[in-house]
Amino acid sequence: MTAILRPDELDRAAVLLRGGELVAFPTETVYGLGADARQGRAVAAVFEAKGRPHFNPLICHFPDTDAAFAEVVPDERARALAAAFWPGPLTLVLPRRVTSGIDLLAGAGLDTLAVRVPSHPLALALIRAAGVPVAAPSANRSGQVSPTTPAHVLDGLAGRIAAVVDGGPCDVGVESTVLDLQASAVLLRPGGVPAEAIEAVIGRIGRPLPRSAAEASRSLRSPGLMVSHYAPSLPVRLGAADVAAEEALLAFGAPLPGAGTVFQLSAARDLREAAANLFAGLRALDAEGARRGLSRIAVMPVPAHGLGAAINDRLERAAAPRPG
Structure with a gap:
């Protein structure tokens, strides 16, 4: 059952978040589906609850600017x-x-993070009470209309999440503006x-190319835009049904014998655990494989149902031909 919590029950919501549970809460834009951004399994549960087909980067919410900028590198434009x-x-x-404690899955394995400080008083109070950064996409099933009331949240997520904080209808009703400041x-x-x-604050800003044009020109690095993405150096x-001594192995279940080094996504073949470990595993094998002079990373099959669809999407991107 999904609990409906009153605004005076934020301490209970905070305990749930710190414990790795999912809690929907109001922001000034729409209701967000919150998870402790430091816990990979909690972040993976967000994708699972939403039925989200890809590991798109999640927006991490903070109580103030200093807390947000402790996880990212701001420039003068960002500060302004x-x-x-x-x-x-x-x-x-x-x-x-490099010192960020945000789990890699929250940023979809990228070297960037999407950050904001919400203005809704309940959102800020919850984040402060939890004492953790909160990764939160909209609190709805993937592909459905974003929720602006607790009833909307329950329509899609009742029984899938621990609780929703009832803050009444949202003021803005559309999601936050997202601005890429990498370059x-x-x-x-x-x-x-x-x-x-x-x-009016930083001068003219660009608009992204359509997805197909951006992929053809490979001119943008926006999250999840390119086919060859999330790719290690190897x-x-x-x-993989077998593995050679010159290969690193990304294992799912009992590891294949003979690899030069192994990273286990989930010995129990648990897809949520595998999703939480995916990006850390690719990075670890890339570094250790390079150190040992291995030739490539072999990946054992992962089922394509549930979170497996998102895992396989990212693995296919990692294995795609690299741009010349």
């Missing part, structure tokens, strides 16, 4: 925008700090802060 629009419905995509400022998603307001071989 934060001063102008935080707390508020603006998400900034910035380089991830030239690019608007990835229009939302609660108009592009014109952003340009080549990746999928569907």
Whole structure:
């Protein structure tokens, strides 16, 4: 059962979040589906609850600017925008700090994080009470309309999440604006802060190419845009039924014998555990494989149902031919 919590029960919601449970909560934009962004299994549970077919980067929510910028590397544009629009419905995509404690799955294995400080008083109070960064996409089943009331949340997620904090209807009703500041400022998603307001602070911002054109030109690095993505330096071989001594093995279940080194996604073949370990496993094998002079990464088959669909999507991207 999904508990419906009153605003005066935030301490209970905070305990659930710290314990790895999922809690929906109101923001000024829409209701978010919150998980402790430091716990890979909790983040994987978000994708599972939503039925989300891909590991798209999640927006990490913080109680204030200092907490957000402790996880990413801001430039002067980011600081100016934060001063102008935080707390508020603006998400900034910035380089991830090497010291960041955010789980890799929350950022979809990228070297960036999407961060924001919400302005809804209940959202801020919950994040402060939990004492953890909260990864939170919209609290609805994938492909459905974003929720702006607790009833909307329950329509899609009742029984799939631990609780929803009842904060009444949301004020803005559309998601936050997402701005990529890795290089030239690019608007990835229009939302609660108009592009014109952003340009009044930092000057002209770019609009992304259509997905097909961006893939053809390989001119953008926005999350999940390219076919060859999430790729380690070593080549990746999928569907391994055997493994050679010069290969690193990404195992799912009992490892194949003979690999030069092994990383276990889930010995119990648990898809949530495998999803939580996926990006850390690719990075670990890439580093250890290079250190040992191995030739590639062999990947054991992962079932394609449930979270397995998202795992296989990312593995296929990792194994795709690299741009010349």
